[in-house]
Amino acid sequence: MDIKEIANAIMELFKEHNCKEGDVLLPQMILKFCQNLSPPEKELFDYAIHDLESRNLITIEDVRNSKQYRITKTGYEYIYNA
Numbered sequence: 001m002d003i004k005e006i007a008n009a010i011m012e013l014f015k016e017h018n019c020k021e022g023d024v025l026l027p028q029m030i031l032k033f034c035q036n037l038s039p040p041e042k043e044l045f046d047y048a049i050h051d052l053e054s055r056n057l058i059t060i061e062d063v064r065n066s067k068q069y070r071i072t073k074t075g076y077e078y079i080y081n082a
Contacts, residue, residue: 001037001041001044002044003044003047003048003051004048004051006037006041006044006045006048007048007049007051007052009033010025010033010048010049010052010058010069011052011057011075011078011079012079013025013029013033014058014071014075014079015079015080017029019071019076020071020076021071021072021073021075021076022070022071023070023071024068024069024070024071025068025069027066027068030069049069052069052075055074056072056074056075057071057072057074057075057078058070058071058072058075059072
């Protein structure tokens, strides 16, 4: 997978978990997702996350030394109206 495909898979993860605007992917969901990536894909994960943030589909928050990925209104509309 390339950056765009990983980014789309992350957004699909929000959809699979029926996330609504403002919902956060739990750390264990991200961990499971990353475990299924190949080593080269794991290296692209951060680029994909920042691509989603730059397109205002998610926000990235630092909470207790951990990253949280929160879906925005734009991200919600993207996954459910795409």
